[in-house]
Amino acid sequence: MDGRPVLVCTESEDATADLVITELNRRRVPVIRFDPGRDFPTPVVLAARIGAGGAARAESGGGWAGRLTFGQRTADLSAVRALYHRRPTPCPTGSGERTARFAAQENRRGLGGVLGALPGCLYLSHPQAIARAEYKPAQLDAATRVGLTVPATLITNEPEEAERFCAERPTIYKPLHAGTYEVDGEPAGIWAAPVEADEIDGAVGHSAHLFQARVxxxxxxxxxxxxxxxxxxxxxxxxxxxxxxxxxxxxxxxxxxxxxxxxxxxxxxxxxxxxxxxxxxxxxxxxxxxxxxxxxxNGQWAWLEDVAGLPITHAIADLLENGMSPA
CATH class of the missing domain: 3.30.470.20 (ATP-grasp fold, B domain)
Structure with missing residues (x-):
């Protein structure tokens, strides 16, 4: 096996990523794990080059070259086998003074931009693709186009429209973003739940709401x-x-x-x-x-592998190990 590394971008405590990294280690695939939102600009060091006359791979017509170093491990950016985008900490937005805000934005676009444009790299999956696919309206549209059966769905901020929809069929409400929230300082989530027409009120007008026929x-x-x-x-x-x-x-x-x-x-x-x-x-x-x-x-799967006996770790390791052929 050649020395082309797999980059794993995730938070410091990620038991799911641990399973994949352990399997890659067993296969002697080099791995560099780091958290872009916390480990850059220190201790991660980036030196990326592109363009004529630089150190880029002229024989392949260009592409990012250089190195990414974390501790004692260094990745040749032109030879990254795959990037596993798991659950990295969001890059800081720089909510403090002006200089800190500028640096935070430069860090996010600099490191993130290079990591998202590596030559010959397989992405599991590309961060921008993940971000685009997180929009439920886009998901529902894609699902209908590939032939999947989708329940009748309404997205609206008009109370009267929502009330009519709920009156016509058994309906559930579900959030458009499955993020975590805090209630009295404790993490909480909003689950899909039944909703009746007489429960609809003016609060629907405060934001977009997703209503769906209950299957x-x-x-x-x-x-x-x-x-x-x-x-x-x-x-x-x-x-x-x-x-x-x-x-x-x-x-x-x-x-x-x-x-x-x-x-x-x-x-x-x-x-x-x-x-x-x-x-x-x-x-x-x-x-x-x-x-x-x-x-x-970018959903969780490790618990399902355990309770249902599905070899997902091996499938992910196979994909990352095979990567893409270098240009």
């Missing part, structure tokens, strides 16, 4: 796609539970085969966004139909 599901499926490999698990929650993510302690899992036509649609969905990974959620009805709910372009 009469008997189970859920999470399908994790790595490259063109699909790993699926059926998730059964207690009766009446709308969002299984709110009931982790009361779930049962079993591996399930993803229908062949569905596999092709999922791969096309990722290709539409330029992704090499996606964690898809489906509602499954009594007739066996899979209804697309959403895709997390």
């Amino acid at each position: 009469p599901k008997v189970a859920d499926v999470r399908a994790v796609v790595v490259g063109e490999q699909v790993f699926s698990a059926r998730i059964t929650a207690p009766p009446g539970v709308v969002d299984w993510k709110a009931e982790y302690r009361n779930l049962t899992y079993e591996p399930v085969a993803c229908p062949e036509d569905m596999c092709g649609a999922l791969v096309r969905f990722l290709a539409d966004f330029g992704l090499n990974f996606g964690a898809f959620d489906f509602a499954v009805t009594a007739d066996g139909a899979w209804w697309f709910l959403e895709c997390n372009p």
